[in-house]
Amino acid sequence: MFFGWLKHYMPRSLYGRAALILIVPIVGLQLIVSIIFIQRHFDDVTTQMTRSMAIELRLVLAQYDTAGVSELAAPLKIELAAGEIIEERRRWYDFSGLIVRRELFGMLDGVQAIDLPDGRVLRVEVDTERGPVVLSFDRLRVSASNPHQLLVYMIGFGVLMTMIAYIYLRNQLRPIKRLARAAAAFGRGQVNDFRPSGAIEVRAAGHAFLDMRNRIERQIEQRTLMLSGVSHDLRTPLTRMKLGLSLLEDEDREPLERDVTEMQRLLDEFLSFAKGASEGEAEACDPFELVRAIVEDCERVGQDVTLGALEGEGSGLVTLRRIGVRRAVENLVGNAVRYGNKAVVSVALTERALRIRVEDDGPGIAVDDREEALKPFARLDAARNQNKGSGVGLGLSIAMDVARAHGGILRLSESTDLGGLRADIVIGR
Ligand SMILES: Nc1ncnc2c1ncn2[C@@H]1O[C@H](COP(=O)(O)OP(=O)(O)OP(=O)(O)O)[C@@H](O)[C@H]1O
Ligand SMILES: [Mg+2]
Structure with a gap:
């Protein structure tokens, strides 16, 4: 107690x-x-x-x-x-x-x-x-006189020693703070320049962190390489097939061609998933301007997207990977207009976080299904989506991947205004 x-x-x-x-x-x-x-x-x-x-x-x-x-x-x-x-x-x-x-x-x-x-x-x-x-x-x-002198010396030297100790202590703590900063940056997907220093234990932790970071980076790289290699290598024979098909004078040609086109589309999606969040450099950019550009591009390809409120008292730039964020938002908008009719994209920026929200007027996702929907290759309720064209099931995973690479999360809920799905990408600054 x-x-x-x-x-x-x-x-x-x-x-x-x-x-x-x-x-x-x-x-x-x-x-x-x-x-x-x-x-x-x-x-x-x-x-x-x-x-x-x-x-x-x-x-x-x-x-x-x-x-x-x-x-x-x-x-x-x-x-x-x-x-x-x-x-x-x-x-x-x-x-x-x-x-x-x-x-x-x-x-x-x-x-x-x-x-x-x-x-x-x-x-x-x-x-x-x-x-x-x-x-x-x-x-x-x-009466013995008071030992004033002694007290003055004691307090004086005490303060002096405390100051020296404080300076020394600060030097000892600095490497720990640096390590914390490096780890936090890596969590947000940024690799900063970090060299272990300080006491043996702190240095050991620093080296362990570096090893871990290298391993994770290597793994991401390998995953990207493998998936993009496979997709890329498959693309060439597919293109040849398409070419060959177009030369055929057969009435069965058309469904085959459709299949090949579909396969190409799937490969493109794999490729973009593989590239995932790691593509592009993190840079300081204006989130309002970025989202506005994305929404305009979506409108241009004929999607019913509107730019909602740009709110929040925060201002300034946020460190983002433009390509990743663009891909995530495009996927969310793609879902919104596929499963609903229209999408509304809004941005909120506070001193501490950025939130990009995509809402739609579709059926939404039931609370119990949300976790499932986020998994790669997961498609819900095949019957419901049948006539909407079949996806690969990667859209939400990509969006989540991107959010995580920025140290953030993807949150699914129900839209209060439109009644459909509400997907929030929340990224700490
Ligand atoms: N806005 C939405 N409204 C209703 N259901 C959705 C919405 N977005 C996603 N879902 C459900 O979640 C599932 C997973 O979505 P995800 O975007 O990951 O894959 P997909 O849309 O099926 O395929 P892809 O995006 O790769 O083409 C979808 O199959 C769909 O059932
Ligand atoms: Mg999708």
Whole structure:
């Protein structure tokens, strides 16, 4: 319970935590040690001073007993007067006063009362043969002065050391931050220049990250190469077939030709899936302008697409792979006009994220089917789509791939305005 509560107030950053780990024990230790040390020292000095004072008082009193007045009182700066102390005072925080009392009572015979009214004067009543007398002297003579100097040095050097430690710490944490940045960038599909540095462990993590990144890049490359190689190699014989078919004078020629065309289309789709999100360089671009261009191109090929609201308080450029985003949006629009009648594309940009939304007025996808629809080569409800031309089932996978390569997601839901599917590509900035 307590730790849960404490956790709430703990610093979240590595900096804060490291500083806490570093500073709390050191400051705590120093405080405890110095308080104990100063306290002991203070007590000891007070005891010693009080004891020598007691000896002087004894001397003065010895004189007093024989001569009536004490000749030594004046040189020793002790005032001596007959009388009694009515009230014994001590300020509650005057702890050294306790020691003074203890020592005086212990070392002087006949002490009746000790008055410690303030920090300046001290009065002791002693019983003598000639009746009670009050000896008063400067309080400072039995009080050790405060160790200000020590405290000033301690605080000063403490601050200095903390600063040095902080600088050192920052240098140690920098490689970790760099690694985090590189990993985050790679998550968004950007490969930045990263060299492992710092302490052994951090460096090891950096090398592990690099190995992982290389492997993933190699795999993506291989996948692309393989798929595009296959598609490409198949295209040549297909073209030859088409050519050969066109030369035939047969009535069965036409369906065969259709099949070949269909095969070519499928190959194109494979190819674009293979290229996927990795094609093109990530660059800073204006998302509004990009989406507007895509929508215009879709309109030109006769699709019923409108550009919806461009909203959001965010502004500026977003790092995107133009080709990938274009392919994703085109696929979503293609779905929208294939399964519905019209599509509306809108963009929202905030300080932290970009959302490209494609909505349609079609039947939508049932909640339970959404996950399935995102898988490569998945086509839902074949009967429903029969007359809409058969797709390969890659459109949504491509869109999701692109979103992921940007460190984002593809979210499917139901359109509130049009009633069909609503597909959101959400990309963090
Ligand atoms: N806008 C939509 N409205 C209704 N159903 C959709 C919509 N978009 C996709 N679907 C369903 O999800 C399935 C998968 O879509 P996806 O785009 O991945 O493949 P496809 O459209 O069948 O083929 P391809 O896009 O590769 O030509 C589709 O078969 C369809 O049943
Ligand atoms: Mg599709």
